[in-house]
Amino acid sequence: MTDKTLVIGNGPCARSIAEALITQGAEVIVATKKDSADISSAEKVLSNTKLVSCQDSAGSFNILMNRNGEELSETVGNVVIAEEAVREPDFSSYELTPSPDVISLSRLTGLLSDGKSDELSGKKIVFLTGLAKESSPVILEDIMQSCLRLQSNFHAQTYILTKNLKVGGNGLEALYRTTREAGAVYVKFTDVMPEIRQEKDTGVALTFTDEITGEKLRLSPDITVVDERIFPSEDIAELAALLELDTDQNGFVQADNVHRISVLTNRKGIFAAGPSRSIHSPADQVTDAGNAVISVLKPEADQPETAAQVNKGLCVRCLTCYRVCPYRAIILNARPFVVPEACEQCGICTAECPAHAVTIKELTRDEISDQIIKGIPQKKETTTPFLVAFCCRRSAVRAKALASCMGHTLPRGLRIIEVPCAGGVSHEHIFSAFQNHADGVLVLTCHEGNCHSERGNIHARKRTDHISGILSETGFESERLLIRTLASNMAKEFADIVNGFEKTILDLGPSSLSQ
Amino acid sequence: MPDKNVLILGGGVAGLSAALELARFDISVELVEKTGFPGGHAIQFSCKATDKCVKCGACVAEEKLENVTENPKIRLMRNTCVEKVTKSDRFSVTFQTGPEYIDPDKCNGCGVCLEKCPSAGAVMQGFSKHHTPFYAICAEKCLFIKDGSCNVCQEACPEGAIRLDQKPGDYACEADAIIVATGFTGFDPKDKPYGYKVFPNVITNLEAERMLRQQDILLRPSDNKPAERIAFIQCVGSRDASLNHLWCSKICCGSSLRMARRIKARGPETEITFFYIDVQTFGSDFQGVYEDIREEFRMIRAIPGDIFRTDDDRLQMAFLDSNTREPAEEIFDLVVLSAGLTPGKDTEHLAGLLGAELADTGFFSSSRDGIFLAGAARGPMSIAESVASAGNAAWETVKYLSEK
Numbered sequence: 037m038t039d040k041t042l043v044i045g046n047g048p049c050a051r052s053i054a055e056a057l058i059t060q061g062a063e064v065i066v067a068t069k070k071d072s073a074d075i076s077s078a079e080k081v082l083s084n085t086k087l088v089s090c091q092d093s094a095g096s097f098n099i100l101m102n103r104n105g106e107e108l109s110e111t112v113g114n115v116v117i118a119e120e121a122v123r124e125p126d127f128s129s130y131e132l133t134p135s136p137d138v139i140s141l142s143r144l145t146g147l148l149s150d151g152k153s154d155e156l157s158g159k160k161i162v163f164l165t166g167l168a169k170e171s172s173p174v175i176l177e178d179i180m181q182s183c184l185r186l187q188s189n190f191h192a193q194t195y196i197l198t199k200n201l202k203v204g205g206n207g208l209e210a211l212y213r214t215t216r217e218a219g220a221v222y223v224k225f226t227d228v229m230p231e232i233r234q235e236k237d238t239g240v241a242l243t244f245t246d247e248i249t250g251e252k253l254r255l256s257p258d259i260t261v262v263d264e265r266i267f268p269s270e271d272i273a274e275l276a277a278l279l280e281l282d283t284d285q286n287g288f289v290q291a292d293n294v295h296r297i298s299v300l301t302n303r304k305g306i307f308a309a310g311p312s313r314s315i316h317s318p319a320d321q322v323t324d325a326g327n328a329v330i331s332v333l334k335p336e337a338d339q340p341e342t343a344a345q346v347n348k349g350l351c352v353r354c355l356t357c358y359r360v361c362p363y364r365a366i367i368l369n370a371r372p373f374v375v376p377e378a379c380e381q382c383g384i385c386t387a388e389c390p391a392h393a394v395t396i397k398e399l400t401r402d403e404i405s406d407q408i409i410k411g412i413p414q415k416k417e418t419t420t421p422f423l424v425a426f427c428c429r430r431s432a433v434r435a436k437a438l439a440s441c442m443g444h445t446l447p448r449g450l451r452i453i454e455v456p457c458a459g460g461v462s463h464e465h466i467f468s469a470f471q472n473h474a475d476g477v478l479v480l481t482c483h484e485g486n487c488h489s490e491r492g493n494i495h496a497r498k499r500t501d502h503i504s505g506i507l508s509e510t511g512f513e514s515e516r517l518l519i520r521t522l523a524s525n526m527a528k529e530f531a532d533i534v535n536g537f538e539k540t541i542l543d544l545g546p547s548s549l550s551q
Numbered sequence: 552m553p554d555k556n557v558l559i560l561g562g563g564v565a566g567l568s569a570a571l572e573l574a575r576f577d578i579s580v581e582l583v584e585k586t587g588f589p590g591g592h593a594i595q596f597s598c599k600a601t602d603k604c605v606k607c608g609a610c611v612a613e614e615k616l617e618n619v620t621e622n623p624k625i626r627l628m629r630n631t632c633v634e635k636v637t638k639s640d641r642f643s644v645t646f647q648t649g650p651e652y653i654d655p656d657k658c659n660g661c662g663v664c665l666e667k668c669p670s671a672g673a674v675m676q677g678f679s680k681h682h683t684p685f686y687a688i689c690a691e692k693c694l695f696i697k698d699g700s701c702n703v704c705q706e707a708c709p710e711g712a713i714r715l716d717q718k719p720g721d722y723a724c725e726a727d728a729i730i731v732a733t734g735f736t737g738f739d740p741k742d743k744p745y746g747y748k749v750f751p752n753v754i755t756n757l758e759a760e761r762m763l764r765q766q767d768i769l770l771r772p773s774d775n776k777p778a779e780r781i782a783f784i785q786c787v788g789s790r791d792a793s794l795n796h797l798w799c800s801k802i803c804c805g806s807s808l809r810m811a812r813r814i815k816a817r818g819p820e821t822e823i824t825f826f827y828i829d830v831q832t833f834g835s836d837f838q839g840v841y842e843d844i845r846e847e848f849r850m851i852r853a854i855p856g857d858i859f860r861t862d863d864d865r866l867q868m869a870f871l872d873s874n875t876r877e878p879a880e881e882i883f884d885l886v887v888l889s890a891g892l893t894p895g896k897d898t899e900h901l902a903g904l905l906g907a908e909l910a911d912t913g914f915f916s917s918s919r920d921g922i923f924l925a926g927a928a929r930g931p932m933s934i935a936e937s938v939a940s941a942g943n944a945a946w947e948t949v950k951y952l953s954e955k
Contacts, residue, residue: 204831326943486604523598
């Protein structure tokens with residue numbers, strides 16, 4: 037184990053994380069692909085450096101880097117990804133071609149901050165934002181700040197043409213009012229967008245109907261400023277692939293999953309902060325930096341004693357476990373090996389292993405069968421079907437507890453089998469339930485996109501679908517097996533699902549296997 | 552830092568998150584919540600998943616509360632309000648506690664008190680299994696507390712857990728730092744021309760969240776029938792210069808549109824109309840979601856004028872149709888007002904006690920001198936943002952304590 041932390045990036049977010057960690061006495065290595073790094077106080081600052089590989093798991097990642105062709109290796113306890121995002125102007129969406137009078141928002145803010153703003157004096161400047169694709173508060177803030185300077189310092193006349201004005205950021209509604217008082221004109225569009233024409237000689241012309249007055253208007257700006265959209269940089273994509281991190285639908289690091297709030301990733305010991313995870317406003321980046329620092333300084337307590345284990349005698353080295361582990365907690369030596377510190381005990385590997393070589397103490401066939409047998413009703417009445425519900429600890433178990441608190445009536449023959457993740461419910465477990473006289477078997481898991489193990493619920497569904505198929509082929513009613521998703525806070529929904537299922541089973545009568 | 556003690560004011564999602572972060576540093580935490588039900592607004596919110604999770608974060612509050620309850624470093628005090636704060640080297644704080652009308656050790660959660668209570672709203676039900684007791688007495692509505700005229704619940708309780716003549720107590724603690732996580736108060740739309748509190752079928756988005764949470768469906772309060780035509784009105788009390796509320800409440804577009812989609816997913820025949828100024832971005836897949844929303848719902852860019860009740864107990868709404876630029880009228884079964892987020896009721900009083908500064912908006916402005924801010928006490932925030940804000944407040948606190 038090492039306390040060293042590798043911070044990847046060179047922007048304000050990376051800088052504040054590295055500096056804060058150093059003040060707390062942590063050893064920090066900063067790596068950036070840029071040719072200079074602005075962080076001087078770190079133990080090691082590596083510019084022109086890219087990550088080549090990352091082996092092993094939380095506590096001791098073995099990192100290989102390349103610095104100007106020279107190979108460097110480091111062992112670090114944590115990795116923080118704090119790379120910058122890229123902004124791309126949306127010229128083509130507006131059918132515009134960049135020219136001296138059609139510029140991007142970054143070009144404009146550059147002109148304003150470089151003091152080369154004489155050419156903006158007294159000009160008529162139109163901003164196009166969120167007309168083609170929805171914009172964001174961080175872009176609107178840049179636009180409004182620019183407008184304010186243009187109106188107040190350069191006697192320019194600014195127009196903002198937009199669809200939905202994204203004032204959902206701190207202080208933006210007040211800033212919007214201030215820009216209006218300074219003379220900025222806002223024109224909003226709902227269904228019909230302005231007609232935009234760009235001619236070589238005459239420049240840009242915009243024609244539209246004002247939605248409030250119905251008046252036909254025409255604008256011929258001196259300068260047209262096109263808004264930008266924010267994308268993950270290639271570096272972010274590369275890092276995510278290399279470190280085997282889940283990404284959101286836009287390619288930013290960190291799956292769009294509430295269990296990763298705020299800087300967590302699918303891997304213990306690897307954190308994502310700021311633009312890397314699509315947090316772009318400067319204030320929110322400061323918040324993210326604080327979260328990254330606190331996560332590095334005091335990681336969650338480990339519970340390695342219940343981690344998955346690979347039985348060497350049974351393992352056939354098919355690498356299924358390695359492939360399916362959502363936390364990348366399985367490494368390959370001569371055989372697959374579970375790193376206890378990185379294992380989250382979801383059990384997906386145990387359920388997927390075709391050789392039954394991977395086990396987790398509480399998820400073994402015997403353990404689960406014992407629990408099912410204990411639940412078999414003593415005196416079997418035909419009116420109370422025996423229902424076995426495999427419940428994910430994070431959702432269904434909590435929903436069940438709340439349903440009981442709220443006084444919802446639940447089926448008398450319902451037996452809850454608590455599992456760390458429904459992805460760990462194997463074929464064997466489900467068959468064991470039917471063999472042990474269950475009239476119906478429920479698998480209750482988290483909603484898609486809400487699984488802590490990211491794909492545990494998808495594995496569970498695949499498995500139950502497969503078993504349903506087998507049951508149908510043998511003539512056994514496949515309705516006796518049901519998978520449903522729900523959230524931890526939905527007690528009524530839990531009650532409705534289990535009561536509805538009881539009714540289905542009552543209609544079917546006792547299972548032929550329970551006679 | 553086992554010798555350090557931090558006081559957190561407010562047991563909402565921000566306070567809970569900050570407490571858990573600090574506990575990981577072996578810091579002792581006193582987490583003080585003024586109501587009987589910790590978890591704040593978030594723990595009352597509904598899951599808004601349709602077939603997939605839509606990342607509203609409502610389930611996060613439940614998990615945080617569970618972790619706090621189980622954490623030996625955190626002492627969670629319910630029904631507790633700050634009375635006085637003095638600072639020398641550390642903070643000395645005194646509180647008023649209780650009255651604790653229901654004894655948590657005796658209450659078995661049977662719910663007889665709620666069943667028998669003749670005054671609507673006087674017995675409140677919890678939202679989490681970690682709400683112990685699962686019931687609380689609302690002093691403003693309880694008839695015993697009003698004039699001593701009723702003690703039905705006390706008589707009915709099979710465990711003898713209810714004592715309505717309880718008096719408040721006091722409590723004191725010393726703290727090395729304070730985190731203010733007192734959250735927000737939902738705007739009260741009674742002065743807006745929408746008939747809130749006059750017509751039972753005009754409710755706020757926070758009430759809709761609770762209703763969906765408890766019943767899984769939006770029913771008309773007047774007759775408990777499912778609403779077939781629902782209108783959502785956005786920006787009620789936000790972005791409103793007449794109130795000097797110059798802020799966007801940030802969370803309402805996401806809350807209302809996600810609720811609307813859940814309602815539509817369960818009842819595809821429900822007709823939903825949205826009245827809005829600008830739709831704010833929520834979620835990382837917003838572009839696609841927004842395109843779907845424009846197909847699923849009628850979106851009208853207008854702030855309705857007023858609402859009247861029709862003879863058949865429906866709601867007639869007048870507005871300027873943005874398409875025709877003509878006045879129009881529509882009939883709805885239920886109207887949901889997206890009431891904005893305003894500074895917490897006690898914010899000014901608390902700022903006075905703490906010597907903390909407030910921004911022009913009336914929310915707390917900035918952390919200083921051992922007092923740190925987390926969550927919506929700083930301004931409107933989503934659940935995810937509140938958790939992040941709390942993480943950062945915990946970091947600021949740790950840094951302050953390590954330098955002290």
